[in-house]
Amino acid sequence: MDIATKFLTMALAILIFVAVVGVILFIAGRSERTSGKRVAFLFLLPTAIMLTVGLLYPAVRTIFYSFFDAAGTSFIGLGNYETIFGSAEQLIVLRNTAIWVLITPFVATAIGLLYAILVDGARGEGPAKALIFLPMAISFVAASVIWKFVYAFRPDQPNVNQIGLLNQILVWVGLPPQQFLISTPFNTLFLIVVMIWIQAGFAMTILSASIKAIPDDVIEAARLDGVNPFEMFRFVTLPAIRPSVVVVMTTISIATLKVFDIVRTMTGGQFDTSVVANEFYSQSFRSDNQGLGAALAVLLFVLVVPIVVYNVHQLRASEAR
Amino acid sequence: MSTVTPQLDLTPEERAALQARSAAGRAAINAKKKLTSPWASFVAVVLAFLWTVPTFGLLVTSFRPELAIKTSGWWTFFANPETTLDNYKAVLSTEGSSGLGAYFVNSFVIVIPAVIIPICLAILAAYAFAWIDFRGRNALFVAVFALQIVPIQVTLIPLLTLYVDAGLAGTFWTIWLSHSIFALPLAIFILHNFMKEIPKELIEAARMDGAGHVKILFRVLLPLMKPAIAAFGIFQFLWVWNDLLVALTFAGGGTAVAPITVGLANLSGTRDTAWHLLSAGSFVAIIVPVVVFIALQRYFVRGLLAGGLKG
Incomplete structure (x- = not known):
């Protein structure tokens, strides 16, 4: 990828992102007369999705897989923790x-x-x-x-x-x-x-x-x-x-x-x-x-x-x- | 002041002189309250020297010819000064295994969206937490705050799996999204605290005038929030620019997406005696955050204190 393509990709990403925020603001602006709750929901939606998918789910999954073997296929209980506290x-x-x-x-x-x-x-x-x-x-x-x-x-x-x-x-x-x-x-x-x-x-x-x-x-x-x-x-x-x-x-x-x-x-x-x-x-x-x-x-x-x-x-x- | 000393009708020059003298007096008092022994100054100078010499040595090295670097220490430079810009030409080129130019470009491509995206999303979320009443608001806010303690290591492998499944692996998107996700809890926390300090009357007055949430956010709050946004923005900029772990995990080692930190770390691993490249490469990597830091220093300390928990 050359430099121009890279910066174009970046501009595209920012554009997409601005569009998403714009849509949120537009819908929020339309609905705010009727309900503050809907505005709160819209404002928190992207954050909630990103934190759930990007932080919460991965953390839970990592804890889960810490009880599995190297390939992540068979359950070995506390085996990995025994390795950490047991091997030289x-x-x-x-x-x-x-x-x-x-x-x-x-x-x-x-x-x-x-x-x-x-x-x-x-x-x-x-x-x-x-x-x-x-x-x-x-x-x-x-x-x-x-x-x-x-x-x-x-x-x-x-x-x-x-x-x-x-x-x-x-x-x-x-x-x-x-x-x-x-x-x-x-x-x-x-x-x-x-x-x-x-x-x-x-x-x-x-x-x-x-x-x-x-x-x-x-x-x-x-x-x-x-x-x-x-x-x-x-x-x-x-x-x-x-x-x-x-x-x-x-x-x-x-x-x-x-x-x-x-x-x-x-x-x-x-x-x-x-x-x-x-x-x-x-x-x-x-x-x-x-x-x-x-x-x-x-x-x-x-x-x-x-x-x-x-x-x-x-x-x-x-x-x- | 004029009521206390009516007989004194000072010209501006005299007043300035008086002020200067009182400032000097204050400085003298300040100076007295310190440990005034020459040892104190000596220790301070030694510490400042120790903290500067390592960087200075590498800076001098980056301007010396390759052969000179390999055969003599940088301190001999002052007896026998020979300078060249070849090292910088070599590391800034985008070709060959020693060129860091492509990585340097990638760093810019990575850092700009990775600062803008979390700031915009956090402004929306912080506004909802600060100025909209809804059920479960406090519990949700505490939950977001608590997410700051999750070390990013815990999230890396599952995130990578998700990116692979989504077909995003090896693109800039993985790094933009990851940095945005990791930044959100801190950004929301900083911006929320700042928004909460804005007087309620201001918001209510706008509401009386018929302004809705979107209008209040843009017309009333945003203009006031510049310092908080700058504090978080500079913190996030330095964090993303200087990051190695996220970049290594998602960008791999190639020149397609990886930033300058990865390029420099690779160079240090594969050619760890090529000091003509390592020295110039380091300063190419250092110069951008240092300039940003010096330009926006006063905002940085605030962000630093609030951001100590991140990582």
Whole structure:
């Protein structure tokens, strides 16, 4: 397909869509004198169809097939879940996911918070924040390529120069270069660095807004009491921004649980670096093990739910105050 | 102000100078309340440096000749600057296995409908939830809100099966529809919350004038909703442009439909030492979302906070 055809297809799609919305609005406009209910029905109809067919039905079907074998033909009960929690290979996946979720939210939030406090009110605050925040705007794939280059490895031979910055630093201080993405178990940590690099900007932005919302007289009163900067942080800033910290950490936890792009782009899940979301993709689309793939997706669902519920609860609590 | 200090009859210049001085005073107070040790500045500079260097290194690399990239580190560029645009020419071409041009075009074709469709449908649904009374409204709204927690992984294989059955597999339609579906719960949630904050009197006044729902939506609400639409629009744009999972699942790896993220990921998988292509390819993929992000930054933070649950 050439470029013109592609854009024509796109224009056609938008046209079809505009026509559908137009018809809905036209019928709604005709019937609204008689009944508001019919208008509501018409306005909700496309959404209801799309969510039922595109989200509800697939979710139920996936849960159903998580109790079936690789081909999706015979019922095996909890067999797939036994594989996830029983086989050595899958246990490494679970271990890695746990490491990701235990490290990323804390480190990313801590760095974001530290930076937000350091640059708060300083000259050049805007550009300084933009530097940390820009990784949020780019794709995980591009971020992975950026870091893959930092970790690039060249054999340790006299006439070979390192081209990756990290290995060059090792060489400069007199250490042998390392295969950062291949040597287990630390390679998972080097992947986590990428996620922290992306998420710290998110934490910084939200927490910075939250710090700025602390009333000036509270800070002034604390200063008149003669608190030092660390007491100020511990007894004034931190309690005031606690709800935002919780929201930021839970949000990053959810994103981390679902991390797929980074693992796939940097190692493809090899060298013991796979995580649940990546394993889901590999099992479903590479190994054609539909049952195990479905079970991994369901596991992801089950892991995400409590965090989301807690997050919504915290959001409500912080709004109620 | 003139009542408090009647004796002061300031020229505009003097007033501006006074204001500037009071602003400077406020800034001084602000500066004092920070951790004023030089260590604080030092740590901030180190962090900013660490966060920028990886990207900067790849940016420099993208302008170096292939041979130079392979034989020396990018930091030697400053001692021995050699620049070329060949890498960008290579990745932007639409031919050959290294050209990402077709993927780049696909990204635009994917992202425009994938932003427009959910916004329009969500406006209709959000209006119904916010301003039309019907039985079961609250229960239905909570249900839509709750759908945000469904991870898209759970839906992919059944959706793919549906697309294959419908004969849509491997077309742009699968990606447009999927992104629209996944975006709807969040879009409805954001737009509904915004619509609810519009004063009731405004809607009722329009209704008194004989305006029906369609008219109220277009004449009264839509003009007020620009910030909310922008907040969601930019969030959805970045999400779709940067997505890999949905694209990989439905578009496959070929140049027919797959976006730039898939092209770049493939290149990284098959030619993971071709840094002259990977570096330029990354920046081709990065430049669009960065420009959009910088242009619409102030709307983005709002969308970000509301959209944290998505994915």
